Amino acid sequence: MFKNYFKTALRNLKHRKAYALINIIGLAIGIASCLLIYMVVKYELSYDKFQPDYARIYHVVKANKYAEGINYNPGTPYPAVDGLRQDFPETTVGSIYATYGSQIAIPDEKPNSAPKKFIEEEGLFFADPEFFKVFHFKWLIGNESILKEPNTIALSKTIAEKYYGDWKKAIGKMIRLNNAMDLKVSGILEDVPNNTNFPITLVGSFITIKNNGYYGYNADFGSNTSNYQAFMLIPENVPLTNINTRLEEFSKKNYRKSLTISKGHELQPLSELHFDTRISALGGSVTPYSVLTTLSFIAILIITMACINFINLSTAQAVTRSKEVGVRKVMGSNRLQLFWQMMGETKLLVIISVLLAIILAKIALPYLKHVVSIQEELTLFTLTNFLFLAGIMFLTTLLSGLYPSLILSGFKPVVALKNKVSSASIGGISLRRGLVVTQFAISQILIIGTIVALSQMNFIREADLGFNKEAVLMLSSNTDSAVLARNRAFKNHLLSIKGVQNVSFTSDVPSSDNTWDTNFSFDRKKDEDYNLSLKFGDEDYFKTFGLEFAAGTGYKKSDTITDVVVNETFVKKLNISDPEKVIGKQVRMGGGRWNTITGVVKDFKTKSLREEISPILIGSHKIKSDKIAVKLNSGNLSTTLKEIEKGWNAFYPEYAYSSFFVDESIENFYRQETQLSLMYRVFAIIAIAISCLGLYGLVSFMVAQKTKEVGIRKVLGASAINIVYLFSKEFTLLIGIAFLIAAPIAWYFMHDWLNNFAFHISIGAGVFIIAAVTSVSVAWLSVGYKAFKAAISNPVKSLRTE
C-alpha cells in the first residue's frame, strides 16, 4: 500500500511539476531561512554558557541614580574591588582591566637586530588570580597563580604561536609593552571560544599596573573607567537578595550622598552581559534581545508564508485530484486511508524541501557573517540542528498538510467522480483570500521595515555631524616622554608632506564611543549634578576637524590644560542664553585647577546619533593626547599615506605604525543597525519571492477554473483587456486589504525602532506609497502572464473542453 502511495505521489509530482516546484522552492527557502536564523539565535544565546558557574556569576556595575533615571557604567572604581572582598568574604570577586591597541615588542634572539612589533587591537587584559577562579579557562602551561606576581603575562596558544612560532617555546621569554614595561611570559592559555564576552589573548597580572600606575590606577572611589570591571561569584547557598541588600549598605558606606544623585553598585547576571545594551561588554559585542526576537519573528513569518503557499496550492489542486480520490473511495478506500495518503504526499514534499534547504543553508552559511556579527563559521551538521530540522519538518507537514488532506479525503465519491467538485466545496475562496491577504500583509510589513531602516541608515551616513569627518586620518601614538620629545618635529614633518593640510595631537575624535566623564563646577559655584565629557586636543584641533565657533576663539599652544573650549550644549545646560556670556568664565574639573573658557564651539555630535549631544569640554593636554589627527587633501591619497607611514617609521622606530580613517570609525558605530537593515532587506526579498510564488500558483489555478467563464465572456464580446482586468481586480483588492492591515503594524514597530535614535527621520507617506506600489506591481507581474494567456486563448477550445 505504501509503495502504491509512494508511486502515486512521485508520479503526481512529475505530472504537476510547476505546482510541485513552487511548493518545494517556497518551502525550501522558508526552511533554510529558519534554520540559519535558529543557528544564529542559538549561537548568540550560547555566550559564556560553557562557564561551569554560569548561573552564579554577576557583573558588578556602577549605577548612578538621577531624578531622570539610572546611568549605568560597566566599570568599577579600583578600591571597590578590595572593599567588596572585605565585605563579601563568602563570594569570589575577580577583576579585569582591558586596553586596546597596545604595542607588543618581541626582542629578537639575534643581538643587534630590531624587535618584532605587534599592535594588539583585539585587547590586552590585566587580571587578578581571582578572575580565573570566577571564570574558568583552560591553561596549557601554568595556572592563575602566576598572576599573583607583578610583571607576568599569559598568552593564548594562537598568540604565542604568532610571536614565537611554537607556543611551548614562549615560556620564560620577555615581551615589551608600549616600550614602557617588560613582562615575562609565565603561562599559556588554550584559545578561548569565540562565544565569550572575554576574548582573552594576552592577560597580564593586575598587580603590575596597580604598582606602576601606567594606566592611571588610583585608590579613589570617585572615578571609574569602563575598562576596569569586576565580577562576583556567589556561592550556591547564599541568596541573591542577601547580597543585594548588603550591596546597598556597601554603596552607602563608600559613596558620598547628594540630594540629586545616589551612586552605588548593582549586579548584572552573566546571562545578561551579552544582551544588555545599557552596559557595554569588555571585549565581546553586545546583541540586544530585540535583534534576536526580530529575527525569530521573521523566521516564523517566512515559514508561515511558505506553509500558506502550500495550503493554497494544494487545496486549489484538489479539484484535479478529485477523480483519484473518487476512484479510490469506490475501490474501497476509507477516509482515514486517503487522509494518510495525502499527508504522506505532503511529507514527501517537505522532505525534499528540507534536503534542498540544507543545501541552500550550506551555500548561504559563509555569507552569514556579513549579516550578523558572528565571526566564526557555524557548523551546519550538528545534532541540535538536525533535531530542529526534524521539528520543523513535523510542524511544516502538519501545518501545510492537515487542511488540504482533510478536504481531499472528505470528497463524496459520486461528486468527485463526476468532476463536480467546485472551488467552493474545497474550503472556499474566502479561506484562500484570507491566506493571500495574510501573505501580502507580511511582505508589506517587511518592505516598509526595510525602507524605513534604509532611509534611517542613509540619514545617519549623510547627517551633518557638525565637524568634517572626511579624509581625516588618525594615527595611534604614545605618550611616553621619549615620544613626546619628538612630537613637535614629527608634526612639522607631517605638515611638510604634500597633501597634508592640518595636524593635531589629540585624545579622541569629536564623535566616539569613548567617554571620559567627570564632575565639574562652573564659575566657582557648587558642582553640577551632571557630568562633563572631556576631549583633549592641541591648538590645531578645531582647524583639523573643521569645528566652528559660536563665540570666542580657540586656545593657544599649551602642554597642560589652562584655557579651554566648551560646546553650545554646555552653555544651554547651564541655562545661559548667550554663549558670549561664558567667555572668560572659569570651570573646574573634579577637584582640579580652575580653567578659563576662551571659546564656545557650535554643537557637533559627540557620540553616535542614538544618543543626545553631551556637554563637552576641550582642552590641550599633551600627556593624554595619544593620537594624531591628520587632515588630508583629497587626491593622490595613496602617495600621501605612504609618506606618512615612512615618516612615522623614521621618527618613532620603536613603535609600529597603526592608523584608521575617522569616517570609517564612525561607520562602526552603526554596524549593528547596518546589519539589521541588511537583514531586513534579505528577508523582505525572500518574503516577497515566496508570496509571489504562491500568487502565481494561485492565479494559474484560477485561470484553469475560469476557462469556461472566460470562453463564454469572449463569445459574448469581452476584449483581452476586460479578461485581464477580471483576474487582476481581485488581487489588487486583496493587496489593498493587506496594506490596510500591514501599514499600522509596520508603522508601530518602525516608530519604536527609530526611537532608539536621538536623531532620526520621521516616517512619511512616501514609505507607505512605495510599499503599496511595490507589492501591487510585483503581484501584477506574477498574475499578468497567466491572465494574459487566458485572455488571448481561443474561446472555441476552452468551451469544448467543458
Next chain:
Amino acid sequence: MIELKNIYKYVTVGGNKTFLLKDLNLTFNEGEFVSIMGPSGSGKSTLLNVIGMLDGFDEGEYFFLHESVHKMKEKQRSQLYKQYIGFVFQAYHLIDELTVYENIETPLLYQDYSAGERKAMVSDMLDRFNIVGKKDLFPEQLSGGQQQLVGIARALIAKPKLLLADEPTGNLNSKQGQEIMELFKKLNQEDGVTIIQVTHSEKNAEYGSRIINLLDGRIDK
C-alpha cells in the same frame, strides 16, 4: 440478492420536491444480467449509485444479501460494497498516475491481501484479459476499449458477486462496444457474475436477460 422496497430519492428546490427516484420496487436475483434503460435524467445512474451504495436515498428499504443496507452505518456499507460489488464507469476512471498493473491491484490494497496473493491475483487477471503485455503502460497510452478492459479487470479483481456498469460502452465505438458486451455475457454465463448495466443502446440492452425501463424516476411499463 437485492431487494428495493418503496425507494424514494428527492431534492428540494425552492420548497418543491423534485423526485429523482419515486417509489421503486425492484428485485435482482443472483446470476441475473439486467439492463436499465431510459432517457437522460430518468434516474438510471442514480439508481445504479443507490444500488452500489455510493449514494443514499431518502425513503424506503434496501436489502443486500438479506442485510438491511438502510440501517447500516457508512463504515459497514463500505465494508459490504468493498467485498461484493465491482464498478465499471463510462469514463473508465483509471488513476492516471498508476500503470495498468497498479490500477488493477488498487482494490486489493484496501482489503486484506498479502503482497504475494495480490501478485498472483493480478497476474491471473492480466492473463485472462490478454493484457499481460500492457501491464506497465499508463492509461493515457491505451485506446478507449483497452482502458475499459482494464477498468473491468479492476472491477473483477476482488471477485465481486455483483458488477455495476454505468454506460460501459458510452465512450467506445460500436466494435469495441460489442466486444465489451460479449465479455459481459461470458462473465455472466461462465463465471456467474450478477451484472446490472445502464445503457442507452437497445442493442446492448439485448445482451441482458431482463430490461428495466425508467422514466422520471419511475419504472415505465
